[in-house]
Amino acid sequence: MSISQRQLALLLVAPGLALVAALFLYPLSFSLISAFTGPQGGVSLDAFRKAWEFYSGDVLFTVVIVLASCLFTGLAAIIIAGTLTLGENRWIVGTLKALYRWPLFIPFIVAAQCMRTFLAKNGLMNNSFVALGLMEPLQTVSFLDWRGIIATFVWKQTPFVALLLAGALAAIDRAMLEAGRNLGASRLRVLVELALPQVMPQLLVALVLSFVTMLSVLSVPMMVAGSQPTMLTVDMAFRINSYGDYATANALGVITYLLSAGAAIIYLKRGMAAKEGAP
């Protein structure tokens, strides 16, 4: 018995397909169905109603936190990648190059733990300020709230975005940047007006991927910030662990999924535009 090329191809991708189906499609469909199923069975939006009633504030909080983190991550990455590309002080560039990737290799939960000890009222940061005489012990405040989440996200995601951005900047013909300096542009203007516009697609892709990553992190909001308001991942864990309320948790999951789908659309649109723009 001989099998056709087509059958052989299907046979070859079958194990991978089975894995995706079992580990991703099945749970996804299960939670989607669960989100849209009422307490008595049948299609219902009850879970969404409940989720919105209890957690609409947290949806907004999540979106604002993640968008703000993306913004600051983008800025920090631009500063780092710009310094790496256009920096003239070899000592600064060398040190930055050696240091900036480290957070990439640190898991979110460890990053969150570090930030707890760093940003707390009597944490390393405030203690250092007090020791330096910059403030009195009584003036110290804890940053373990929304600011802590943003700081952790930015610290953790900046290397990833900076890595992609620095790679894209390094691929630009040096002569293009030199042409700008030659005509009288400062290094900052060269970065902002000549280099960055050319690497916007890469920056956007890196930020979209960071957006989706940050949206799905549970450990950071749980460890760094207090209970309210908090991010959707914490709410989902709470619904399941405390109440066994899978329907509401799944409804929150669907909302999260829609948010990241929005980011995915931007990502795909960029990809299509790049393909059309290519010669």
Place this chain on the structure above:
Amino acid sequence: MSGVGAAIEVRGLHVAYGGTKVLHGIDLDFAPGTFTALLGSSGCGKTTLLRSLSGFVPVESGSIAVGGKDVAGLPPEKRGMAMVFQSYALWPHMTVLQNIGYGLKLRGASKGDIAAKVSSLLAMLGLAGYEDRKVTAMSGGQRQRVALGRALAVDPGILLLDEPLSNLDAKIRMTMRHEIRAIQQRLGVTTIHVTHDREEAMTMADRLVIMNAGRIAQIGTPEEVYDRPNSAFVANFMGAENVLPLRVEPGEGSAAITAGEARGVLPNELGLALPAGEALAYFRDDVVSLDAPDAAAGEDLVVPGRIAARSYPGGLYRYRVEAAGRQITVDHAVRHEPGAAVGLRIPLSRLHIFPAAQASIPA
């Protein structure tokens, strides 16, 4: 658009990359409004010299004075020199108008002024009406014109050309040579052109600076450098690639020259200026002609040899002739068969003769 060229004085310029010395004390003057070509083979330091003038390569020691003011310590944006790059270096996210107008925008010109200036530059460059075109939608020749326009838009006193024609195809390169030269003469801008193309340098520049291993080998007009090279290196680099070992014996008011069995006499100053003893003569393919091996020498040197190979590049035959233990390339109109015994007739006055000890260029 009547930019008056600025004068540049380079004194004792030393440049190193890491620990490697690239320029070993360059002294060079550029008079206002002149067109100078820096010519040399790869790695001779010509691009480094241009880049140190423009500020992209830090100077180890020495000075670069523009209009009497030392700019060696200034960043590139403060030097008032406009550069055209080999890769064009146009910004792909900008239109032609934005590319050419960028330098003016940096100088705070109004939108109307920028548009007017760009429009007149485009007319001069034969690209009228191309303002809103994307630079990525243009041909190589058009892009290089835009790059030239971008450099000229700021009315620079000094224009630096870093092998601007190397990426263009042969036909467009010829046209651009003349265009760049014509524009330079019209604007009177001091221009420094880096190239490894001898013909390009000869046809465009008022003055050639031949560089070798980080030093200046010779400075002169194209005629001086071509006809009177001051060293074996320059002779060889300027196309005198045939090498013939000789012996020079000075006599009364002349010098006797022997190459194996061949003998000749160079009279007057030509002969008296020659170094005595073992020497090497450099000459071009086109100064030699083929004759009978026993032809009368007259005022030439007739060196017997044998044709080793023949090819036909068009118009003339190109022969490789074995003579005096060397391989000599000869361009000649008459067809001879390989293996034939011939006499190489070389006019003595067309030889560039240097002492053998100085001429280290291998044949």
